[in-house]
Amino acid sequence: MGTVMESKVRIQREDFSVTDEIEAIKKSSGNIGGIVVFLGTGRELSKGQNITKLNFEHYPKMAEKKLEELRVKAIEDYKIIDMSIIHRIGEIDIGENIVLIVAAGEHRKEAFVACEWAIAELKRTTPIWKRETTSTGEVWVQDTP
């Protein structure tokens, strides 16, 4: 933990450091005046059932490609300075980090909007799937129709 890699878009098994990622994006530009962070974490209750474990699977290459497209579009459409997106895969315990989106803008307004758009778009377009383990068994979650 604590190692910030070069790429602004990553899918990885290991945990990430939110602080390190914020510090890394600050280095993109001296003109950053507002940074908005979305951190998604493992929740223990889903649809009334207690979850004991989460497991994420992705389609390698396509998932990374979609995240990069999303990052580029967020920067262009919302006029932010930079964005980083990290999603973990594999087994994740309750309370652990799952996904991080850091949106850096000249001002806070565009960073807020870009960050909210990015997490919604990630869920809609990125081939990543979540499997929840409960006391009654395992189930693949299918959020997006």
Place this chain on the structure above:
Amino acid sequence: MITLKYFASLKSIAGKEEEKLDLGSETTVQKLSETLAKTTPQIGEMIQGKKILVSINQDVATLDTIIHDGDEVAFLPPFSGGSQ
């Protein structure tokens, strides 16, 4: 020869993660779904009913998209990444 990849819930439905298929000449996603429906009807129905996405070489395809020899075709159930 094309490569078929199944993800998440589709792996247990298909009973495999990946398979190779020789379809001879060029085909379409529609024709592939008809071929698959003979052995795994559920997968064929999901493709035709647009319950799942199909990608060719990591790009989302439609029923009309042509599949060429050597392509990687993936079957993608509804996504659930991120967190709520």
